[in-house]
Amino acid sequence: MDPYPISSGGRLRIAQACQKQKMACDMAMRQHRYFFPRLAVLLDAFSLLRPATRAHEVASLRLRLMAEASPRQVDPQERRLALRLRDMRTQMIGLIGDVRACRSCARGYPLPHGRWEGGYCCGGTTENVFQQEELACLRASGTRPRDFRTPRAVHAGCAFRGPRGCSLAPAHRPNLCVRYTCRDLHEEFSKRGIERQVRQLASQIQRTFSEYRSLRSNRLDRESLERFEAETKKISGKRMNS
Structure with a gap:
């Protein structure tokens, strides 16, 4: 004998409630199957565009700048x-213009250099490029932490490297990045007839930066x-008073 007898009407209501519960669960599962994969895609895209590695590097860079x-x-x-x-960094970028050699130099190389077809030399680490003397020079010339603007792209090497080049204005880039020229660039500048001008300006940047480093070192000493x-x-x- 059933210790808890239920009337036929009660059984019907229970069955209807169970059916509604099942329908609600099925609906929730369908929504989850639709929503969560799309949410995962969005989260993956966000992590690629704003990766933690880049955020940490830029935060460290800004602290070192302000130091x-x-x-x-x-x-x-x-x-x-x-x-x-x-001024010379801005002048150099204006002189060389939109170079072609940098558009395909990274093609076929492994990551992170080969993330995009161009910008192979920008595939190194941020810290190696932004050495402390470079940051000191940028700070002395007026660069602020907010001037270190990053691209909306995958982190591939330097924190400021993107599919279209460097996200920094020439005034806020390290001197090394502006004066460095690879063999392909030398060949392009030679064909364009600006190799001598580029070489002279690069040498001037190097000499001036060397002079700056010497002055800074003397000041720190x-x-x-x-x-x-x-x-x-x-x-x-204190010893005399004691």
């Missing part, structure tokens, strides 16, 4: 050289010595 002396804190001559280098002397006087004063 350098501001334009007002550096020596006047040091700032003049930094500004001159900024001087500041370090001043801090040491101040600390020594402070310790000596």
Whole structure:
């Protein structure tokens, strides 16, 4: 005997409720099968366009930039050289224009260099290109953290490399990136009749940057010595008072 007897009307209501529950579950499963794959695609696309590796590299770069002396804190001559280098970088990009050699130099190479057909030399690491002296020069010339704008593309080498080239304005690029020329570029510049101009400007950038590095090194040594002397006087004063 059933200890919990249910009337025929009760059984019907239970059956109807179970049927509604099943229909609701089926509907939810159909929605999930439609929604979640598309959500996964969107998330994958977002992770490609805004990968964590790029975010970490750019965040580190901005912190290292701000760790350098501001334009007002550096020596006047040091700032003049930094500004001159900024002008020469812009001049170099204007001189070489839209080069053809960089459009296909990475074709057939493994990742990350071969992610796109062009920009092989930009497939290296961000840190190796943006060395501290380069960041100091950019900071002295007025580059701000927000000037490090990244492309909406897969992270493939340098954080600022995209399918259409560098996402940075010439004024905010390292001197090395602007003055470096590979063999293919040399051949193209020779055919265009600008090889001599490019070589002269690249040499001028290299010499000016070397002079800037020397001034910066002297300033850092001087500041370090001043801090040491101040600390020594402070310790000596405490000993005399004790």
